[in-house]
Amino acid sequence: MSSTSEPPGEGGRTVGEVGERGILGEVFGVLAEHGAAAGSLRDVVVGPGDDTAHLRVRTGAVLATTDTMVRGQDWLDAWSTGQDVGEKIVTQNLADLASMGGRGTGVLVTLLCDRELPLAWCRDLTTGLARACSRAGVPVVGGDLSAAGPGVVAVSVTALGELAEGIPGAVLRSGARPGDVLAVSGPLGRSHAGLEQLRAGARQGRWVDHHLRPWVDLEQGPVAALAGATAMIDVSDGLGRDGGRVARASGVDLLLDEAAVDDLAARLAPELGLEAARRAVLGGGEEHELLATFPVGAVPTGWVVLGGAEQVQGEPTVRLGEQALDPDGGGWDHFGG
Amino acid sequence: MSSTSEPPGEGGRTVGEVGERGILGEVFGVLAEHGAAAGSLRDVVVGPGDDTAHLRVRTGAVLATTDTMVRGQDWLDAWSTGQDVGEKIVTQNLADLASMGGRGTGVLVTLLCDRELPLAWCRDLTTGLARACSRAGVPVVGGDLSAAGPGVVAVSVTALGELAEGIPGAVLRSGARPGDVLAVSGPLGRSHAGLEQLRAGARQGRWVDHHLRPWVDLEQGPVAALAGATAMIDVSDGLGRDGGRVARASGVDLLLDEAAVDDLAARLAPELGLEAARRAVLGGGEEHELLATFPVGAVPTGWVVLGGAEQVQGEPTVRLGEQALDPDGGGWDHFGG
Numbered sequence: 001m002s003s004t005s006e007p008p009g010e011g012g013r014t015v016g017e018v019g020e021r022g023i024l025g026e027v028f029g030v031l032a033e034h035g036a037a038a039g040s041l042r043d044v045v046v047g048p049g050d051d052t053a054h055l056r057v058r059t060g061a062v063l064a065t066t067d068t069m070v071r072g073q074d075w076l077d078a079w080s081t082g083q084d085v086g087e088k089i090v091t092q093n094l095a096d097l098a099s100m101g102g103r104g105t106g107v108l109v110t111l112l113c114d115r116e117l118p119l120a121w122c123r124d125l126t127t128g129l130a131r132a133c134s135r136a137g138v139p140v141v142g143g144d145l146s147a148a149g150p151g152v153v154a155v156s157v158t159a160l161g162e163l164a165e166g167i168p169g170a171v172l173r174s175g176a177r178p179g180d181v182l183a184v185s186g187p188l189g190r191s192h193a194g195l196e197q198l199r200a201g202a203r204q205g206r207w208v209d210h211h212l213r214p215w216v217d218l219e220q221g222p223v224a225a226l227a228g229a230t231a232m233i234d235v236s237d238g239l240g241r242d243g244g245r246v247a248r249a250s251g252v253d254l255l256l257d258e259a260a261v262d263d264l265a266a267r268l269a270p271e272l273g274l275e276a277a278r279r280a281v282l283g284g285g286e287e288h289e290l291l292a293t294f295p296v297g298a299v300p301t302g303w304v305v306l307g308g309a310e311q312v313q314g315e316p317t318v319r320l321g322e323q324a325l326d327p328d329g330g331g332w333d334h335f336g337g
Numbered sequence: 338m339s340s341t342s343e344p345p346g347e348g349g350r351t352v353g354e355v356g357e358r359g360i361l362g363e364v365f366g367v368l369a370e371h372g373a374a375a376g377s378l379r380d381v382v383v384g385p386g387d388d389t390a391h392l393r394v395r396t397g398a399v400l401a402t403t404d405t406m407v408r409g410q411d412w413l414d415a416w417s418t419g420q421d422v423g424e425k426i427v428t429q430n431l432a433d434l435a436s437m438g439g440r441g442t443g444v445l446v447t448l449l450c451d452r453e454l455p456l457a458w459c460r461d462l463t464t465g466l467a468r469a470c471s472r473a474g475v476p477v478v479g480g481d482l483s484a485a486g487p488g489v490v491a492v493s494v495t496a497l498g499e500l501a502e503g504i505p506g507a508v509l510r511s512g513a514r515p516g517d518v519l520a521v522s523g524p525l526g527r528s529h530a531g532l533e534q535l536r537a538g539a540r541q542g543r544w545v546d547h548h549l550r551p552w553v554d555l556e557q558g559p560v561a562a563l564a565g566a567t568a569m570i571d572v573s574d575g576l577g578r579d580g581g582r583v584a585r586a587s588g589v590d591l592l593l594d595e596a597a598v599d600d601l602a603a604r605l606a607p608e609l610g611l612e613a614a615r616r617a618v619l620g621g622g623e624e625h626e627l628l629a630t631f632p633v634g635a636v637p638t639g640w641v642v643l644g645g646a647e648q649v650q651g652e653p654t655v656r657l658g659e660q661a662l663d664p665d666g667g668g669w670d671h672f673g674g
Contacts, residue, residue, distance in 0.1 A: 045398055045506075045507065046437075046507055046509065049586075050437070050507075050509050050510055050511075050586075051402060051433040051434075051436045051437055051510075051569075051570060051571065052400045052401060052402035052433050052434055052436075052437050052439070052496075052498070052507075053400070053401045053402065054398055054399070054400050054401075054437070054507050055398060055399050055401065056397065056398050057394040057397060057398055057399050060393065060394060061382055061391050061392060061393050061394055062391070062392050062394050062399045062497065063389045063390070063391050064389060064390045064391075064392065064401075064443070064445060064478065064479060064495070064497060065388060065389035065390065065445075065479060066445045066447055066479065066480060066481050066493075066495060067481055068447050068449060068481050068483045068493075069483075070449060070483050070484070070485050072486060073483065073484055073485060073486075074483070096388040096389050097388075097389055099388045099389075100383075100387070100388055100389050100391070102389070106401070108401060108402075108403045108495060110403055110405050110493055112405060112407060112449070112491055141401065142401060142402060142403065143403060144403050144404055144405050144493070146405045146406075146407050146410065146411070146491070147407070147410055148407050148410060148489065148491065149409060149410075149488065149489065151486065152485065152486065152489055154449055154483070154485065154491065156403075156405075156447055156481070156493055158401070158403060158445060158495040159389075160399065160401055160497075161389070169382075170382065170383055170387075170389075170391050172383065172387050173387055173388075174387075232388075233388060234388065249386075249387075
């Protein structure tokens with residue numbers, strides 16, 4: 001199941017065999033090793049072990065977001081280790097905070113699983129959670145364990161955070177104005193490129209690694225907010241779909257520059273071919289780079305300019321030259337399939 | 338499945354048929370009807386629809402807790418409607434806040450489900466969530482939807498809250514001192530009595546209703562904290578198990594008064610018989626009444642005195658007369674079974 005797990009039936013114990021206390025013993029041990037235990041961070045008034053966590057709030061308001069990953073739906077055991085899953089789910093939650101101009105202050109983690117799940121997988125998951133939390137300086141402050149039917153494994157993370165100091169308000173999706181510059185905090189399409197390579201049989205490589213454990217510079221969220229970003233979102237469902245959300249919320253059209261898209265695609269073209277690379281840039285999800293609009297002249301260093309916001313013409317859309325991107329194309333609907 | 342759901346295959350649509358947007362349309366409609374939508378409450382800076390929620394915090398710190406209910410594990414469709422599940426999971430999360438001396442300020446809800454789940458069940462669930470949230474004055478501020486394999490339905494709630502005004506610190510499990518009085522905010526054993534009646538074939542009645550939709554006066558949490566409670570927990574896993582948690586965290590023995598236990602049991606005895614009634618009082622979970630210790634003379638009006646805290650003798654235990662209650666008996670381990 002996981003490359004570092006003992007396979008079941010070869011001496012590895014299951015979560016059902018060790019019970020709730022046994023699982024928690026493992027979890028708290030791994031968190032402590034990685035400095036992601038609640039006691040190690042200054043803003044935790046009460047950590048795990050009581051009825052609720054209690055976190056200090058400096059800015060007068062708390063950011064809160066939650067995301068779930070489900071085995072077979074959001075990851076395949078053949079491709080992802082427990083550690084991959086743990087890193088990815090923390091990153092995607094923290095990217096949601098970053099895209100408001102925020103930073104994490106604590107996470108709650110829920111594991112829902114089959115009693116037959118190897119304890120080693122649970123330990124791997126915790127290692128991944130702990131690594132990502134530790135890198136971001138965010139403690140695990142609470143959570144829940146629940147047993148579920150055969151084969152079910154689902155991991156939910158709720159991330160709490162605050163706006164970084166000096167940022168007057170959260171950066172919403174709705175603030176883009178005609179004339180703003182559209183930019184992204186890093187290259188797009190890497191996660192999709194990795195997914196294509198996994199489908200083609202690859203098991204490692206830089207794009208594969210980015211798909212399994214997307215990593216972006218979350219500090220660019222506060223950087224963008226301080227620079228005056230007017231709207232921001234992280235690219236979790238694709239440039240067309242997430243850009244469309246900003247366009248609709250703001251009541252603008254977003255116009256993508258063909259040369260900028262081609263530049264991004266060129267980085268992926270040697271592996272994917274040019275057409276697939278363009279599709280990866282325009283439609284690839286799970287990137288978690290930040291997509292934002294800025295007043296002219298305010299784009300932070302290192303961001304990639306993609307185009308700009310324009311006066312809306314009819315329904316708000318994302319356009320590449322004259323062509324409107326399908327807001328539901330190349331993206332992801334959990335139920336639409 | 339639910340008494341108010343259209344059964345699948347008789348004209349009822351499934352969540353897979355309406356997709357993510359269709360589900361969210363239903364959900365936001367039901368929340369708005371019940372006044373549990375985020376826009377209706379003053380402390381919501383940013384509600385659902387952006388990357389994260391943003392909630393005003395008045396007291397300098399936020400309380401956060403999470404709980405999951407799984408179909409087949411935490412409820413049976415034959416006994417519980419979607420509405421029952423929605424009410425119960427909000428109540429059990431808010432009871433965790435109350436037991437620290439807190440009140441809710443917002444909840445995040447995650448639904449993980451089979452694509453074949455009837456949309457009507459999802460609507461029922463939302464009605465239950467909205468009813469409980471509305472009663473407590475707490476908005477739904479965000480959440481997540483995820484598809485899962487056949488037959489899987491799981492609902493997670495993360496509740497955020499704050500200490501009530503005038504309370505200097507959260508009431509922990511660890512503050513009980515020898516000489517303190519042990520008391521509970523209401524009668525115990527009702528949920529267990531209802532479970533026994535469901536097992537015996539009943540489908541309604543006051544204990545059955547309490548099991549399906551436990552309701553307790555959550556305001557007693559702040560009341561107890563203001564009265565000077567030294568330790569507090571809600572009875573989710575049984576008096577033996579939850580009392581044991583307070584005893585161990587505080588390093589005291591808790592001595593239960595036999596007459597007090599008999600008085601509580603007497604209320605249930607006509608339905609259950611005396612012995613089963615005593616087991617319900619001592620071991621019944623999912624009660625969510627608040628169990629707290631107070632300095633002598635500080636027990637709030639309406640609370641039921643159960644005994645007191647004493648100097649520890651060896652391992653901290655909960656004792657009924659000379660008999661130590663098994664800390665793992667009559668309680669609930671999600672994995673131990």
